[in-house]
Amino acid sequence: xxxxxxxxxxxxxxxxxxxxxxxxxxxxxxxxxxxxxxxxxxxxxxxxxxxxxxxxxxxxxxxxxxxxxxxxxxxxxxxxxxxxxxxxxxxxxxxxxxxxxxxxxxxxxxxxxxxxxxxxxxxxxxxxxxxxxxxxxxxxxxxxxxxxxxxxxxxxxxxxxxxxxxxxxxxxxxxxxxxxxxxxxxxxxxxxxxxxxxxxxxx
Amino acid sequence: xxxxxxxxxxxxxxxxxxxxxxxxxxxxxxxxxxxxxxxxxxxxxxxxxxxxxxxxxxxxxxxxxxxxxxxxxxxxxxxxxxxxxxxxxxxxxxxxxxxxxxxxxxxxxxxxxxxxxxxxxxxxxxxxxxxxxxxxxxxxxxxxxxxxxxxxxxxxxxxxxxxxxxxxxxxxxxxxxxxxxxxxxxxxxxxxxxxxxxxxxxx
DNA sequence: AACTTAGTTTACTAAATAGTCAACTATATT
DNA sequence: AATATAGTTGACTATTTAGTAAACTAAGTT
Numbered sequence: 001x002x003x004x005x006x007x008x009x010x011x012x013x014x015x016x017x018x019x020x021x022x023x024x025x026x027x028x029x030x031x032x033x034x035x036x037x038x039x040x041x042x043x044x045x046x047x048x049x050x051x052x053x054x055x056x057x058x059x060x061x062x063x064x065x066x067x068x069x070x071x072x073x074x075x076x077x078x079x080x081x082x083x084x085x086x087x088x089x090x091x092x093x094x095x096x097x098x099x100x101x102x103x104x105x106x107x108x109x110x111x112x113x114x115x116x117x118x119x120x121x122x123x124x125x126x127x128x129x130x131x132x133x134x135x136x137x138x139x140x141x142x143x144x145x146x147x148x149x150x151x152x153x154x155x156x157x158x159x160x161x162x163x164x165x166x167x168x169x170x171x172x173x174x175x176x177x178x179x180x181x182x183x184x185x186x187x188x189x190x191x192x193x194x195x196x197x198x199x200x201x202x203x
Numbered sequence: 204x205x206x207x208x209x210x211x212x213x214x215x216x217x218x219x220x221x222x223x224x225x226x227x228x229x230x231x232x233x234x235x236x237x238x239x240x241x242x243x244x245x246x247x248x249x250x251x252x253x254x255x256x257x258x259x260x261x262x263x264x265x266x267x268x269x270x271x272x273x274x275x276x277x278x279x280x281x282x283x284x285x286x287x288x289x290x291x292x293x294x295x296x297x298x299x300x301x302x303x304x305x306x307x308x309x310x311x312x313x314x315x316x317x318x319x320x321x322x323x324x325x326x327x328x329x330x331x332x333x334x335x336x337x338x339x340x341x342x343x344x345x346x347x348x349x350x351x352x353x354x355x356x357x358x359x360x361x362x363x364x365x366x367x368x369x370x371x372x373x374x375x376x377x378x379x380x381x382x383x384x385x386x387x388x389x390x391x392x393x394x395x396x397x398x399x400x401x402x403x404x405x406x
Numbered sequence: 407a408a409c410t411t412a413g414t415t416t417a418c419t420a421a422a423t424a425g426t427c428a429a430c431t432a433t434a435t436t
Numbered sequence: 437a438a439t440a441t442a443g444t445t446g447a448c449t450a451t452t453t454a455g456t457a458a459a460c461t462a463a464g465t466t
Contacts, residue, residue, distance in 0.1 A: 001464045002412025023318045025228015028453065039415055044455070046413090103321050113379040114314045115226045118306050128380055161373075161385070162392055166365065169372025176316040177331055182364070189365055193396070204434045205442025231423065242445055247425070249443090 106175030
């Protein structure tokens, strides 16, 4: 009942895009409203603040992405291939983003987390949860690879942390230097980090 | 001649601290002036904008830190020991920062770079240069270690990129999660990444 | 048709912020 | 002592921004 609307979703889409392309602090509520084609009154009808919107948008975009991640890290795929496909996808995606919007944008969760972590405890809690989700995919695949004796990684959690830190570090550096080339080696380096020493065929 | 003043330096100190503890976007010129004990008129006497100040402050703080880096990465120290000391120092420093200001702050250059890279080309050029400086220390030490047959790293530049990405990734994650514990393993993991498999004595 | 609910719109206020300017002050030079 | 130089101050303007409130509108419900 009442009036139908997708303004809430449009606001979440807009804020994600604006934060990713710029930064949290540089994005104003007016800019979000303009991009979403929503008046400010409606903004405050749906959300209390930019922080509130950002938290909702992050959760929502994770819900959107989760099925693809579940498919990529499916137990039906050999564990090391999961990583290969994942990192090749990351590279391809960043190349594409640079082509379409002129900038490598990296990982919005990590960049945003690093920006707001000292100022917005509630938002950062959401971010921590999402980052942990990613690490769990990694850890799970590593444990699996170890069990199948493809690699030796008795401490899967540790290896997952290592790989994730490298991954996010490289992605952020690519953003800073606006150079997707830095990510081309991601699949190869990841295999090496995991202790799988064979040559990987080019992406 | 004229009037003596350290206001310029006080402004640079203030902006570095504020950006590190908060974020670039969250720091206002008024807040910088307050912290530095400088009136806004004086701010604009020395600098054109926050961006201008930030760039100057970054360069200046690098000039301050450079002697310590040169000492740490001195050729008189065995190459792998340089990394050990460096990463142990990073861990100790972040623990100390958390103790004194309640938050792990990570690397101000990396965090700032990731925040402003799409919006402030001039500032990001400065940042890129500083990051490259660090990578050069890494690369140099790796080349040295390889030459001395301590490790096998035929492509020193590649290993340096890898190690740096891991390092900054871990530091940023520690900031986001406000957990210096994530950095305790830094020296050990770094040695492993470098292909030096022996146990490291605890920091 | 009257009513309720959900969402929209416009116009507004109050505060924060960037940036300017002209008068002022302390120091060094001649 | 006069003057030039380097830096300081406070008061000001103009803009941007967050946030509010009340009237309005489109749909479903009875």
